[in-house]
Amino acid sequence: MTSEAHPIFRTAAVHFCLLCCDLVIWACVWTALLWLDGEGSLDLWCLWALRAISCVVLYSLSTIFADSSIQPLLKRWVALLSFLPPVFDSMQTMLHGTVRGFTPVPDPGMVILSLATSTLIYMVWEMAFPHGGSSKGTRNQKKDEEAKALLMRVIRYSRPDYLHLGAAFLFLSLAALFETFIPYCIGKVIDILSGKYQHTNFSWAIGLMALCSLGSSMFGGMRGGMFMCSLSRLNKRIRHMLFQNLMKQEISFFEENKSGSLTSRLISDTDKMGRSVAMNVNVLLRSLVKTCGMLFFMLRLSWQLTLLTCIEMPLLAFIQNSYNNISQTIAKELQDCNAETTELASSVIGSMKTVRSFKAEHQEQQRYEQTLNRKLQILRRKGIYSAIHLLIRRFITVGLKVAMLFQGRNLISSGQLSSGSLLAFVFYQKDMVTNMKHLVYIYGDMLNTVGSAVKVFQLLDRKPQMREAGDLAPEKVEGRLTFEKVTFSYHSRPNEKALKSVTLELSPGKLTALVGPSGGGKTSCVCLLQRFYEPQEGEVLLDEEPLHHYQHQYLHKKVAMVSQDPVLFSGSVRYNIEYGLKDCPLERVKEAALKANAHNFICKLEQGYDTDVGECGGQLSAGQKQCIAIARALIRNPQILILDEATSHMDCSTQQAVQDVLNNITDQTVLVIAHRLETVEKADHIIFMEGGEVVEQGTHQQLMAKEGRYYRLREKLFNLETQPAD
Incomplete structure (x- = not known):
């Protein structure tokens, strides 16, 4: 005999001993009742008390003699074994007004039937839906628990729609109630037709059946409409929360996650999660209400036939599980x-x-x-x-x-049931099996569906991997930017240092040029200045205060940037220039466009400032997009202006116009990354970076006189014979 067989036999032995103990309890009660009054009868309340005591005794014995691994199994079995008789008798009392079945108590035949029925249902159910035991069962149980937690979270998101859901549940209950009455009405019609025909009774039965059909259809439609309304509100709420949380994430998060994947989570997965949960809850509640209603009518018609129906589902579930x-x-x-x-x-x-x-x-x-x-x-x-x-x-x-x-x-032969009632029971039995299948499988489908949308919850719960912005927002900033021994590496390349202990300073009212070969760290400095990332070591200071001390909106109001390939959004020219500003007058938009030398070509467009630039600015040339991007930066009147190859696609006249604007700046801090020698030569301060370090800094004349790296790489760094861009 294998070691794996021992627990099985021990479990079977414990079940058998408890079953014998329950039979002994029944026999003792029977003997005591016969000795007391000679009839052996027991009312309903005494029956409930007896079975409660029996449950306590059996559970205590199982705790003493059984292993802890099978305690949950025995607990379910003891509860079913103990309370099946009083529950059955209570339902019979409610239906017929007299106590039937197990009373006078205890009838030996009914006791044995109770024990056999409860044990059969328990065994089949446990085999069809096993709990615990193996490591695989433990993993599945843990997975189910996590899925249940996710399901409850989705339900909590629906809390603001409690009025809609309450109305939907009311309509669902009414629709199920009317639908449940239809077979009962059909049975009455059959009984009237099979006996002596009475026109009044027949008309009443037909009218009642028509009323039930109408009520089922009407309330069913209203139920579906309310559930769809709640679904729409739930989808909107989850999408808004997810989009809001995505907007708070750091830039490296968007570099590590593809935009298509995030968009799919935002649109497809949220819709799938909300729709599947709402639809399955709809079907689950409908099936539950219909099952309770049909069970009531079936027990009222015949408890014997109902017992046969209730045996079918566990058997089919066990067979289906084995086949799966x-x-x-x-x-x-x-x-x-x-x-x-x-x-x-x-x-x-x-x-x-x-x-x-x-x-x-x-x-x-x-x-x-x-x-x-x-x-x-x-x-x-x-x-x-x-x-x-x-x-x-x-x-x-x-x-x-x-x-x-x-x-x-x-x-029917004994007069306990009519032909119409038997036909009604057949209809109920067919729907009962279907609804019980729904109750078993839809709940599992809900758990699986919610589990598949776990990525949505992960994104909802994700916290930005950056220090939270402070609340510093002074009325005026000087604009002095300082790097103090800044060391930085990107999340995608943690072992490669983009900046190595960089120390530099950008002074207010001066134009600073950042030059050097590709990969030197220029773009990394710009990203840190905009607080897209945070350094691993050192600090970036604005007026002697770390950048993370400032409010997010305030910081990006004072710092504006124009990149080499600026991003424009689908919409009008005016919308792109005033992007991020509220109630910005057209005069201010035109003033910024004039400074960026964009006003003339904008006026030549078909609708002027109301012209749609197309997706990503596709209706404009690269130079025109740069002009609009510069206007978008200048309209904010920033204290710190960053230009990263911002004029590379412009023609000579436009470049000169922008250069004149930069030359007239007296109180702003301007940082320029350029490959044009003419722009760099006019800078007040030049910082040469290579390999993530500051190699040289000074004016153009000072660096040329030093004859260092700037001097030797001048021809490679700058396009000395720049041709006008188209």
Whole structure:
């Protein structure tokens, strides 16, 4: 006997001992009642008290004798075993007004039926939906718990729509109630037609059935409309929250994550998450309400037939679970076989010269035929298992239906059931099985769907990997920028230092040029000045205060940048110039365009400042886009202006006009990255960077006189014979 078999036998032994203890409790109660009054009868409240005591006794015994690993299993079984009789009797009392079934208590036959029924339902359910045990079960349980937490989070997001959801649930309940009455009305119609015809009763039954159909349709439509309204509001809320959180992330986050992937999460995944949860909740609640209503009518019609119906679902669930496990194994084998077949065919067809030269055609045909035969065997096994599965399912379904019909005939013969009631029960039984399947499978589908959207929640929960901006916002800044021993590396290349202990200063009222070969660290300095990133060591200071001490909006109001390839947004020219500003007058827009030498060509456009620039500014030339970008920076009247090759695509006259504007600046801090010698020569201060370090700095004359790196690389750094750009 294997070690794995021991826990199984121990578990079975504990269950058997507890079952015997419960039988002993029943026998003791029976004996005591017979000795007290000679009848052995027990009212409903005493029955509930007895079974509660029995539950406590059995659970205490299971705690003493059973391992902790099977405690959850025994707890569920003991609860089912103890409370099935009083629940059944209570329902019978509510339906018929008299206590039936297990009373007078205890009837030995009904006790044995109760024990057998509860044990059967428990065993089949546990085999169909196993809990714990193996490491795989533990992993699945943990996964289910995480999915449940995500599901509850989505539901919490729907809290603001409680009025819509409340109305939807009300309409859902009414629609399910009316729909549940329809088979009952059909049964009444059949009873009227099978007996002596009475026009009044027939008209009343037909009218009631029509009213139920109308109510079901009307409230069903209203229910769907309210759920769709709630779904739309939920999608809007989640998308807004996700977009808002994405806007707070650092720039390196957008460099590491593709924009297409983020857009998909923002649009597709949020819609899928909200839609699947809303739709499944709709179906789940509808199935739950209908199941409760149908169970009420079925018990009212016949508790014996209802018991047969309730046995069917656990049996089918166990069979379906077993078939799913076999199907997964076969599907993996079939996938491996398909991959082998494809690889073999691809390799042979791609190497036909070698196959032909060695006369190996027959050998390759045999190999390919062998793989096809293996695939055929797998498909044959799959077909056999499928046929057996369908056969067993049909056998159980048909067998229980036949048993139900036989029992129905006996009930009709004894006068406990009418023909119309039996027909109504058949309708209820069919819908009952369908709704129970929905209750079992839709909840799992909800968990899987919410779990697939876990990336959305990860993005919602993500915190920016930067220090939070401060609240410093002085009325005026001088504009003195200082790098103090700044060391920086990008997140994508943590081992490569883009800046190595850089120390430099940008003075107010002066034009500073940042030059050097590609990869020297110029762009990294610009990114740090805009606080796109934060240095690993050192500080970037503005007026002796670290940049992260300033308010985010305030800092980017005082610092403006124009890049070599500026980004324009789809919209008018005016919209792009005043981008980010509120209530900006047209006169101010035109003034900035004049400074950037953009006013003339804007006026020549078809609609002037209202002309649409197209997607990413595609309707404009590269030079025109740069002019608009410079106007967009100048309109803010920034204290610090950064130009990164901002005039590289302009013609000579436009470049000169922009240069004149820069020369007239007296109180602003201007940083220029340029490859034009003319621009650099007029700078008040030149900083030469190479390999992430400041190598030289000074004026053009000082650096030329030093004859250092700036002097030796002058011809490579600058386009000394620049041609006008188109």
